[in-house]
Amino acid sequence: MKLKALKSAFPITLPVFTGYLFLGIGYGILMNKSGLSLPLTIVMSSLVFTGAMQFAAIPLFLSSFNPVSVFILAMMVNLRHLFYGISLLPKYKNLGLKKFFMIFTLSDETFSINVASKIKDDINPAWFYFFVSLLDYLYWNSASIIGFLLASKIPNNIKGIDFVLTALFYVLFLNQWEVKQNRTYLLLGLVCTTFALVLVGKTQFLLVAMLLLFACILVDYRRAKV
Amino acid sequence: MTLFQISIYVGLMMFASISTRFLPFIFFPENKPLPQWVQFVSDRLPYASLGMILVYALKDVSLSISESFPTIISLLWITVIHLRYKQTLLSISTAVFLYLILVN
Numbered sequence: 001m002k003l004k005a006l007k008s009a010f011p012i013t014l015p016v017f018t019g020y021l022f023l024g025i026g027y028g029i030l031m032n033k034s035g036l037s038l039p040l041t042i043v044m045s046s047l048v049f050t051g052a053m054q055f056a057a058i059p060l061f062l063s064s065f066n067p068v069s070v071f072i073l074a075m076m077v078n079l080r081h082l083f084y085g086i087s088l089l090p091k092y093k094n095l096g097l098k099k100f101f102m103i104f105t106l107s108d109e110t111f112s113i114n115v116a117s118k119i120k121d122d123i124n125p126a127w128f129y130f131f132v133s134l135l136d137y138l139y140w141n142s143a144s145i146i147g148f149l150l151a152s153k154i155p156n157n158i159k160g161i162d163f164v165l166t167a168l169f170y171v172l173f174l175n176q177w178e179v180k181q182n183r184t185y186l187l188l189g190l191v192c193t194t195f196a197l198v199l200v201g202k203t204q205f206l207l208v209a210m211l212l213l214f215a216c217i218l219v220d221y222r223r224a225k226v
Numbered sequence: 227m228t229l230f231q232i233s234i235y236v237g238l239m240m241f242a243s244i245s246t247r248f249l250p251f252i253f254f255p256e257n258k259p260l261p262q263w264v265q266f267v268s269d270r271l272p273y274a275s276l277g278m279i280l281v282y283a284l285k286d287v288s289l290s291i292s293e294s295f296p297t298i299i300s301l302l303w304i305t306v307i308h309l310r311y312k313q314t315l316l317s318i319s320t321a322v323f324l325y326l327i328l329v330n
Contacts, residue, residue: 015318040232048239057239065231067238074242080278081243085250086264087272093256106247108279115272160329163300166283167318167325170301173276174308182273189277202285206278213274214267221266 005127012117013135016109019165020139027054028147029154034058038148045144049105049137053077080206083213084111091115091129098130105137109165116172188216296328 024045031041036058044054053074060070084106091114092099102110113136114129147154176182196209227235254260260268287294300321308317 011315014315018322040236043236044239048236048243050239050243053239053243057235061227061232061235065227065234067234070235071238071242074239075246078242078246080275080282081246082250083271083275083278085247086254086268087275089250089254089256089260089264089268092251099251103247103251104244108282112276112279116276160296160326161322163297163325164318164322166280166297167300167304167321169276169280169283170304171308171314171317173280174305175312175314176273176276185270185273186277189274189279190281191277192274193278193281197281197285205285206282209278209281213271213278217267217270217274218263220270221263224266 001124002127005123006131008120008123009128009131010135012113013132013139015164015168016113016136017139019109019162019168020136021143022161022164023051024140024143025147025150025154027051028144028149029151030055030058030147031144032148032151034062036061038145041144041148042141045141049107049140050074050078051107051140076204076207079210080108081106083210084108084115087111087115091125095126095130098126102130102133105133107136107140109168110136112169112172116176118175185217189213192216296325299328300325 027045028041031044032038040061044057048054048057056073056077057070060066060073085103088106088111092102095102110133113132117128117132119125119128173186176186192212193205193209196205196212199205200208254264284297287297291298303324304317304321307320308314311317
């Protein structure tokens with residue numbers, strides 16, 4: 001049962017493997033070249049496990065001590081996890097101990113795959129979700145260690161491989177687009193986030209986008225109830 | 227920075243990523259039925275989130291046509307080939323290949 005779920009989960013994680021390998025190695029190299037240590041790299045990748053924040057933290061480790069601004073930045077970057085959690089409430093249910101690991105390792109990529117994948121009837125969904133989480137987590141952690149250890153030996157990475165993650169998000173988006181009733185909300189996500197990006201710029205747009213989206217859905221709920 | 231200060235930073239970042247990941251599951255434990263409005267939201271939020279992630283992934287793409295050309299072409303390619311063949315890995319790998327050729 002487990003092996004079957006692993007076999008069915010593995011192919012869809014290949015784009016994540018490619019993207020994480022590229023980005024994770026880049027992260028490890030940058031940590032090394034910034035004079036930060038391997039243990040710190042391992043702790044960051046295994047316990048913080050947030051690509052965007054890990055990159056943002058590198059210059060912060062090298063400047064003066066300012067815990068308040070670090071905390072605010074970390075919360076801003078991670079707020080989107082709240083949306084992923086709420087979206088997965090119905091799916092991450094009755095999974096036992098696996099559930100803790102799956103919540104702990106929730107990422108943009110794992111979320112997108114688990115929320116958007118159609119799982120075959122003969123596959124246990126719980127193990128499918130678990131293996132997607134585990135594989136993605138392992139890809140990121142091993143890539144950042146490899147990057148750190150081989151920092152001096154790895155030539156300039158090929159520019160643009162991280163496009164694989166954008167491509168993955170877009171394909172998962174298109175898969176959901178097939179179902180007509182999903183379209184309103186897929187579009188709502190696009191429109192609200194783009195609007196927020198134009199309105200407040202790259203650093204804070206996610207918070208604005210999330211507030212907008214949440215408000216729109218609640219308005220829809222009230223309308224549906226009347 | 228001292229090791230102590232680094233540890234404070236790591237602790238704060240851990241708190242931020244762990245708390246935001248766990249909060250929804252703590253607020254709405256699985257042994258209780260979801261309130262009606264939460265059920266409504268969690269039925270729709272996956273799609274809104276996929277739209278949000280897509281924009282998030284594209285946020286660094288330049289607005290000038292010449293610089294964003296590879297991205298636009300590759301996304302158009304995915305649209306055509308994915309709607310035709312619906313093979314996730316085929317769509318992604320060919321699009322990345324196309325993107326790399328256009329960028330490098």
